[in-house]
Amino acid sequence: MTTHPKPAQPRQPLLPNTPASCLGIMGGGQLGRMFAQAAQAMGYQVAVLEPEAGCPAAQVADQHIQAGYENHPGLMALAKVSKAVTTEFENVPAESLKLLAQTSFVAPAAACVSIAQDRLAEKHFFTRCGATTHVYPAPHWGITSQDDVAKVSDDLLPGILKTVRMGYDGKGQVRVRDRAELATAFAGMNGQVCVLEKMLPLAYEVSVLVARGVDGEAVVYPIAENVHRDGILFTTIAPSIHVTDAVASKAQAAALHIIAEMGYVGVLCIEFFVLKDGSLVVNEMAPRPHNSGHYTIDACITSQFQQQVRALAQLPLGDVRQHSAAAMLNLLGDVWYEGNTDTMREPAWDQVLAIPGAHLHLYGKVEARRARKMGHITFVAMTMPAAQANLSKACAILGIAAPEWA
Incomplete structure (x- = not known):
């Protein structure tokens, strides 16, 4: 798929705290929930389009339009109340975004989301970008x-x-x-x-969180380092403890080129592999805030969700400086179960919250299921070893095998 960068345009800010200041979001999961909370803190109302009743985002949104992502009346209802619309997941139908764009400002645009929905299109796009960035997919x-x-x-x-x-x-x-x-x-x-x-000789994986405004302004966050278990993100530490300055600069420069080449507006997360020989490989991207960027809520001047609001409302982007070392632990439904049994109990949150620097975020999901993302905890500290040690303490309390910090 060939894309052409959209020219930067002057910002036309949608200011908060006005009768027209409603932002729309496609999808009612935890990312939509955290977007809504960030938007409301800044003075915006939020409308969510999601077919599931009682979903995490609907619990906090000002308006829940309970309809499918391709439901025309639902889409028209969202467009009627929302001056600007974004998405919380990459598999929202591109045609729905195109329809919304006829009357509302939509970011990211359907063309950008379409690339991330198709792994082959994504790899072809990364390969084309590699002619400039010298960072290629596997x-x-x-x-x-x-x-x-x-x-x-x-x-x-x-x-x-x-x-x-x-x-x-x-x-x-x-x-x-x-x-x-x-x-x-x-x-x-x-x-x-x-x-x-x-399959490549992987040393570790990093995420680069980048945001771009309609006027072409772009910012990039510190490099985060990820560990997965069973294909699901387990922990993220930021800043990365293994990445060299040279590799970090190369990854951030590649991310800035990729987001500009798409003419993308909003928050974009790009995952890279660092190989054992130190070389960098681009893996995939998510056209939205990302699980690995949750640390920004508690450890950065501007969270990824505040950044998403700023880009969507065409406001100046926020400061991406990180003020604390951060170690984030994903909470899956498994921690609600007693060992390997079917017996359920509420985790000992009081003990977890007694750990210094612990920030608990639960997503409002009623049913805990194994491997289901239910929340996360971010541990902030003056040093990364302290943040890592506190995450390990929480693992012991919750019955999770602690990471082997290298």
């Missing part, structure tokens, strides 16, 4: 049939087979060691278009 191959499996280069194996669309939190992907496993895995994808990515 070697890969698109697979639409078993004939494509036969054409895969031996150099791409072992690899990871991923569905081109709709994969997240480890879903829609399978590790394959050889061509036979690849053929079996592709057959198990039930005809979905896939991409095979070569």
